[in-house]
Amino acid sequence: MRRCYGKAFCLPWLSPFGILCFSTLWVAPVMLHPQCLDFKPPFRPPRELEFCVMYKEFGCCDYQKDQELMSKYYQIMDNFDYHGYANCAGFVLELLCQECSPYAAHLFDAEDPSTPDRTIPGLCPDYCSQFWNKCSSTIPLLTDDPHIAKVKADQTRVCQYLALDDVDYCYPHLLSNQKLTQNLGRVQSDTDGCLQLCLEEVANGLQNPLAMVHANDGTHRFFVAEQVGLVWTYLPDRSKLQKPFLNITKAVLTSSWEGDERGFLGLTFHPMYKYNGKLYVYYSVEVGFDERIRISEFHVSANDMNVVDHTSERVILEIDEPASNHNGGQLLFADDGYLYIFTGDGGMAGDPFGKFGNAQNKSALLGKVLRIDVDDNERGPLYRVPPDNPFIHERGARPEIYAYGVRNMWRCSVDRGDFHSKEGKGRIFCGDVGQNKFEEIDIIEKGRNYGWRAKEGFSCYDKKLCANSSLDDVLPIYAYPHKMGKSVTGGYVYRGCEYPNLNGMYIFGDFMSGRLMSLQEDRNTGQWDYNEICMGMGLTCAFPGLINNYHQYIISFAEDEAGELYFMSTGVPSATSPSGVVYKLVDPSRRAPPRQCHYDPLPVRVKSNLITFVPQETLIGVELSSNNQPEPQPTESYDWLQELIDRLGELGPDLATPLPTTTTTKPPRQSRRKGRRRKGKSRMEPGPELQSGRVRLSGDEEGRSDRGRVEIYINGEWGTVCDDLWTTKNAAVVCRQLGFRYALKAAKNSEFGEGKDIRILLDDVQCEGTESSLLECKHAGVGTHNCAHYEDAGVICGNSDYVVQV
Numbered sequence: 001m002r003r004c005y006g007k008a009f010c011l012p013w014l015s016p017f018g019i020l021c022f023s024t025l026w027v028a029p030v031m032l033h034p035q036c037l038d039f040k041p042p043f044r045p046p047r048e049l050e051f052c053v054m055y056k057e058f059g060c061c062d063y064q065k066d067q068e069l070m071s072k073y074y075q076i077m078d079n080f081d082y083h084g085y086a087n088c089a090g091f092v093l094e095l096l097c098q099e100c101s102p103y104a105a106h107l108f109d110a111e112d113p114s115t116p117d118r119t120i121p122g123l124c125p126d127y128c129s130q131f132w133n134k135c136s137s138t139i140p141l142l143t144d145d146p147h148i149a150k151v152k153a154d155q156t157r158v159c160q161y162l163a164l165d166d167v168d169y170c171y172p173h174l175l176s177n178q179k180l181t182q183n184l185g186r187v188q189s190d191t192d193g194c195l196q197l198c199l200e201e202v203a204n205g206l207q208n209p210l211a212m213v214h215a216n217d218g219t220h221r222f223f224v225a226e227q228v229g230l231v232w233t234y235l236p237d238r239s240k241l242q243k244p245f246l247n248i249t250k251a252v253l254t255s256s257w258e259g260d261e262r263g264f265l266g267l268t269f270h271p272m273y274k275y276n277g278k279l280y281v282y283y284s285v286e287v288g289f290d291e292r293i294r295i296s297e298f299h300v301s302a303n304d305m306n307v308v309d310h311t312s313e314r315v316i317l318e319i320d321e322p323a324s325n326h327n328g329g330q331l332l333f334a335d336d337g338y339l340y341i342f343t344g345d346g347g348m349a350g351d352p353f354g355k356f357g358n359a360q361n362k363s364a365l366l367g368k369v370l371r372i373d374v375d376d377n378e379r380g381p382l383y384r385v386p387p388d389n390p391f392i393h394e395r396g397a398r399p400e401i402y403a404y405g406v407r408n409m410w411r412c413s414v415d416r417g418d419f420h421s422k423e424g425k426g427r428i429f430c431g432d433v434g435q436n437k438f439e440e441i442d443i444i445e446k447g448r449n450y451g452w453r454a455k456e457g458f459s460c461y462d463k464k465l466c467a468n469s470s471l472d473d474v475l476p477i478y479a480y481p482h483k484m485g486k487s488v489t490g491g492y493v494y495r496g497c498e499y500p501n502l503n504g505m506y507i508f509g510d511f512m513s514g515r516l517m518s519l520q521e522d523r524n525t526g527q528w529d530y531n532e533i534c535m536g537m538g539l540t541c542a543f544p545g546l547i548n549n550y551h552q553y554i555i556s557f558a559e560d561e562a563g564e565l566y567f568m569s570t571g572v573p574s575a576t577s578p579s580g581v582v583y584k585l586v587d588p589s590r591r592a593p594p595r596q597c598h599y600d601p602l603p604v605r606v607k608s609n610l611i612t613f614v615p616q617e618t619l620i621g622v623e624l625s626s627n628n629q630p631e632p633q634p635t636e637s638y639d640w641l642q643e644l645i646d647r648l649g650e651l652g653p654d655l656a657t658p659l660p661t662t663t664t665t666k667p668p669r670q671s672r673r674k675g676r677r678r679k680g681k682s683r684m685e686p687g688p689e690l691q692s693g694r695v696r697l698s699g700d701e702e703g704r705s706d707r708g709r710v711e712i713y714i715n716g717e718w719g720t721v722c723d724d725l726w727t728t729k730n731a732a733v734v735c736r737q738l739g740f741r742y743a744l745k746a747a748k749n750s751e752f753g754e755g756k757d758i759r760i761l762l763d764d765v766q767c768e769g770t771e772s773s774l775l776e777c778k779h780a781g782v783g784t785h786n787c788a789h790y791e792d793a794g795v796i797c798g799n800s801d802y803v804v805q806v
Helices: 063-077 082-100 125-142 146-151 155-162 639-651 728-737
Strands: 008-012 019-023 195-206 209-213 222-226 230-234 264-269 278-287 290-300 308-321 330-333 339-342 368-372 401-404 409-414 428-432 438-444 478-481 488-493 505-510 516-521 528-535 553-559 565-570 580-586 695-698 707-714 717-721 742-747 759-762 794-798
Touching (some): 125 155, 146 155, 195 230, 209 565, 222 264, 230 264, 278 308, 330 409, 488 553, 505 553, 707 742, 707 759, 728 794
Parallel strands (some): 209 553, 717 759
Antiparallel strands (some): 209 222, 330 339, 339 368, 488 505, 505 516, 516 528, 695 707, 707 717
């Protein structure tokens, strides 16, 4: 079999193609980037890689990307004779496979979104010299960077251009850098053991947001409740509906005083909400001269799925509050389908009500965990007592009580359990706010006494009650002193998909100190190990969309329908201060493989105007490092390289045939990048070069960024695209390039005006919809067209496919 293209000199050689050819035909490089240039952490591929086997355990490529790189490798090497193959195959393989490196974001300069990504990874000087001396002829096949094309004949200029400012991360020295080869893919911690995570801002401008819940109805909306009595609907693209989901501000008792605990305190949706439209709220009210907590049932409107029918309120339960604090506020449905209500002890200090206090008094509903059945309550009683409630037959005890001896449990959650083993499923975790010494975390069990006011944490508070042999109380799984924080905010056990390292970690916080904390169960001892959570420093969080700071007063935690974890905090602890922000927790050390966590939200019919989310928070504290650079290390030879090259010849052109995957070296490991500076550019040109294929949108009269005339940059100039064959598949390529999830419309006939001041560069474009650029689609050729500007193509993009009713 002979495979020669263009004017080629061919030599017989035992190779995957039988005959290798040195061709004068230039092979256009594929304009694909490492997957970690999506500004997300590396991952463990679900299917073992066959080409870039050195990164089969952990990196930035899944099997599909690995196969693309293998195909590109053969495409490039098909242009070389035996001598060229022998000299350059190893270099080409190594350079291509850096797209799979866990450090791809550093190697390709993706940390700085204001500069274009490299098309060849950052190289150490000695390695670059070897590469240029042996294989400079491969450069046009590896990159279409116009600056590299200009200087490719000059070794010094090429290697200056390919150098990294941060020499710690140049290839291949990073592989032998002891500072970077530890704990790759694990949650990073600082010298004090503080786990370093990052955040995404999700919502802002909220008035004391104290609950964020989802309806578990497949829409992936989330509902944020404010202390004043407003609940807002947010769509999965983080846009907010202008009309509130619920507005009971006139009924809710609260004030603008800092620290006032009264107000709208809890919200939960019925497990069968998708079918019955029921939801439940917990709020403070004033009835005459009395203050009460009220539990009410509402129904969603029959005419608008994003608005509650305010006339449907039915009061399920009211409890008198003797003081204005310790109001409880948590509502949730556990796995048994019953509604759990967490009340405070009535307020003041030390639970002074009666001989033993409300919490130890089973004839009172305060200081308790209540459990009731609200199913089938359309006729008859508003709720029933579950037949297996623990005190249903105890004389003098309220049958609604499920557990007692609690002070003021602020935020409880149900563990979804491990995705595979279901371990932990159904456990109820609560943070119980302490008196003056300790804060505690409890797991709620039926019929148990949680100790207050006899105990506070592990310590005695009321010595007489504490010594009572009948107390039989449950100790917390963790308690911390007031030097760490003075008001615990209970959290969630992480069971999401996106960040596997966090699985099983209970994450919570403290309202007063602003600490984020975590507990991890030791399966051997049953003990819970503590780690504080810090915000990532240096470049740990230095990627678009991530931040490393938050407002101090941590009010509440939440999980979305997919199980990802959030918390809410504010800068001013007042019910009327609009300084509340919702943050999503992000693990920068590892994520799930691409496509593993994909879900398709059910469409939402929207009747309200949408308010686009605009982030306000910024990354802070990026440290500058000193100018001291480590001494260059000699380039080493790696066993996996020769082994892979030797076996590539055995593989043949059939890319479905598996490659040997044995490697004799471990993948490089990464540590926290403390004290590194933000990356600069060591390029010889003063400004960044635009990449051919880049697109922009122009011509929208309102200046919106999600729609406009498509303009493309090719070979140094901007031009338009004709709409002869313009389809939504073409539009999808453009929208995805610009960061949108959907192409809502392929606009034709210069809907967004004519680009008369620039040339028409593409005509007859036909895309499959998966290409990374219009240049990869079929087209008539750059600059070749038989159309005019009145046919300029455009797009309307979006991050949701919601139907908007006018």
